Amino acid sequence: MASYVVENYDEMMREFDGLYDAGLKASKRCMQAGARAVGKQIRAAAPSAFRRAIGASIKRNKEGVYTAYVGYRNKEGLPSGKSVPVWFKAYWLNYGTLEHRDPEHHFAYKVKNLRGKAGVDRRGGIRPRNFFEAGLNNWDKVFASAFEAQLNKEMQQL
Numbered sequence: 001m002a003s004y005v006v007e008n009y010d011e012m013m014r015e016f017d018g019l020y021d022a023g024l025k026a027s028k029r030c031m032q033a034g035a036r037a038v039g040k041q042i043r044a045a046a047p048s049a050f051r052r053a054i055g056a057s058i059k060r061n062k063e064g065v066y067t068a069y070v071g072y073r074n075k076e077g078l079p080s081g082k083s084v085p086v087w088f089k090a091y092w093l094n095y096g097t098l099e100h101r102d103p104e105h106h107f108a109y110k111v112k113n114l115r116g117k118a119g120v121d122r123r124g125g126i127r128p129r130n131f132f133e134a135g136l137n138n139w140d141k142v143f144a145s146a147f148e149a150q151l152n153k154e155m156q157q158l
Helices: 007-047 048-053 086-095 131-135 139-157
Strands: 054-060 066-072
Touching: 007 054, 007 066, 007 131, 007 139, 048 054, 048 086, 066 086, 086 131
Parallel strands: none
Antiparallel strands: 054 066
């Protein structure tokens, strides 16, 4: 029976752990670069009033998988009655309201049938502009190219 003793085994394992951490950080930077590129494309298609509400982030879920998120940020929460959040206004302008809702989009609730003064003042609602979908054209290619470009930068730094 032959045996082999590996000298400095603990040091070697620490180096491998360091490589794993560096690789994880590099992959997150690559995902962030891809998400930022898609966010830039969406921002270019959006009306100027809503461009600042578009954000990109990387989050880790319960299973430990990292996911890139791009879209309108929900920092304000739901409307409290005093002011309507920017992302909500962008949603209305993108998908329309009342009788002018986008038929391609799934809405959780149907339009309420109001009678009286509230129903008279409606005047059809906002027509959908679908700028968010226009900004998502070829998003996967944009993400992949930005990811690859950042990956090449990361590889050069090693």
